[in-house]
Amino acid sequence: VTETRTGPLGCSSYDNLDSVSSILLQSPESKINLQGLQVIFPEYLQEKFVQSALSYIMCNGEGEYVCSNNHCICQCADDYPQCNCPITDIQIMENSLLGMSESWASSYKDFENSDEFKSFLKRLPSTHFLPISSVHLLWGSDWDLQARYRLLQSSLEIQRLKIQRTARKLFGLSIRCHHNPNHQMPRERGHLVGYDTMSLYGNTTREIGIME
Structure with missing residues (x-):
């Protein structure tokens, strides 16, 4: 049994699973797996890596991807004031x-x-x-x-x-x-x-x- 989850692996129990795959972002064009990377990076860098990856993908590198109260938005860099504008x-x-x-x-x-x-x-x-x-x-x-x-x-x-x-x-x-x-x-x-x-x-x- 394999379970695929979106985002970093959490603290849930995986005792009944053969393997667990964590996916940061999945679309027909791209798929980024975090399993393995979370193991390779030191624990203190794991959250920063996920944050940077999300900012690069979701904000096109023009801002920082931040979430609050189940609402996520790109906090635009000064050089890209309209990074949230689709x-x-x-x-x-x-x-x-x-x-x-x-x-x-x-x-x-x-x-x-x-x-x-x-x-x-x-x-x-x-x-x-x-x-x-x-x-x-x-x-x-x-x-x-x-x-x-x-x-x-x-x-x-x-x-x-x-x-x-x-x-x-x-x-x-x-x-x-x-x-x-x-x-x-x-x-x-x-x-x-x-x-x-x-x-x-x-x-x-x-x-x-x-x-x-």
Whole structure:
């Protein structure tokens, strides 16, 4: 029986084990075993070695890895004031959020290009204005359009939750950085009927507005 533990070997009983392996840090790319090193180093150097190894690995040699109350952090050296800032992860998340915002806009564009919505627009007169109440009535009575619109809403809800989770992670990572993420949640078109009716009835300047 072999037991593998993370961190230096402690004072637990190993009587029922054939061997014990202590691992300081393990990942798909690297694995550092301390068994043997703890025996080679004098006892007074063992803790210092573990501390130095953790600082080198976890802080990239830019600070000292310290733990207090089950919370560990890199105490940055003066030359590396942002050693705790995971800038690479932040950039990845910012790019991911940018892609999500583009997907959000694309979802609306796909809806507007759908056969159901194009069919709805064809039912609207082009020779005279309809009051928005009449447009809403036509909108609500078009069952195919309503089914397509529910698909849009379902897709947007899934995207919204994913964006919120990623944004929370981004702001959480940025706490340790001199960096303020510039992110805004995509806004739903609360007046989609009026917005798209404007595109049909609006003037040639395409100024954004809502049909009243």
